[in-house]
Amino acid sequence: MGVHLHSYRAAARSAALLLCAAGALALSGCAGARMTPAEEERAATDTLCEDLGGLRMDAGKLADLGLTTTRLDDVRDLRDDVAYALDTVTHSAQRVGKAKADAVTEAYDGLARAIDALPRDTTGAQAAERIRPQLEALDQAIAASQASVKC
Incomplete structure (x- = not known):
């Protein structure tokens, strides 16, 4: 033993x-x-591109409101998801100088104001129709940011 x-x-x-x-x-x-500086820049750009894609997907859920929800609280919950995705984009854009993230933030702010202005009895379908211009502006801003960093 x-x-x-x-x-x-x-x-x-x-x-x-x-x-x-x-x-x-x-x-x-x-x-x-x-990593070399070029590799670090590419990695930062890749992260930003992924985050912009996530933001675009969350904003897309708002565009589909009439199909997925009927309550204003659901609309506001989705807005909060988009806000979280925007925070992620803003953070990753700090490492990529040419990201044009300010335009994305401005477009989100317009969307958030439009959602906050919706009457309490607004249905999901009504909300989708009323915030469509702001959603389109946000989508265009995301697309411009993606193009600026060549996602």
Whole structure:
């Protein structure tokens, strides 16, 4: 039994040494695999493009209001989803200078004001019709931002 315990401890020490060595190699490998400025810019642009696509999808849900909802609270919940997606876009656009994210933010602000102005008894279909111009402006702003960074 003492030999078995000794073998276990030796194996554990060997495994620990192997793990430490692998960790050291991994860390030294990470330092050598640093991204170039061009790669960092491309990665930032890719992230922004993904975020703009997500924003466009969330805004699309507002365009489909008459099909998916009948309550104004649902419309406002969807607006909040779009606001969250816009925050994500704004954050990722900070790393990409030519993103034209300000126009996207302005278009969202117009949409949010239009939703806030809807009467309490507005149905989903009525809301979709009333906010269509603001949704179109937001979609155009997103498309312009996507084009500016060549998504």
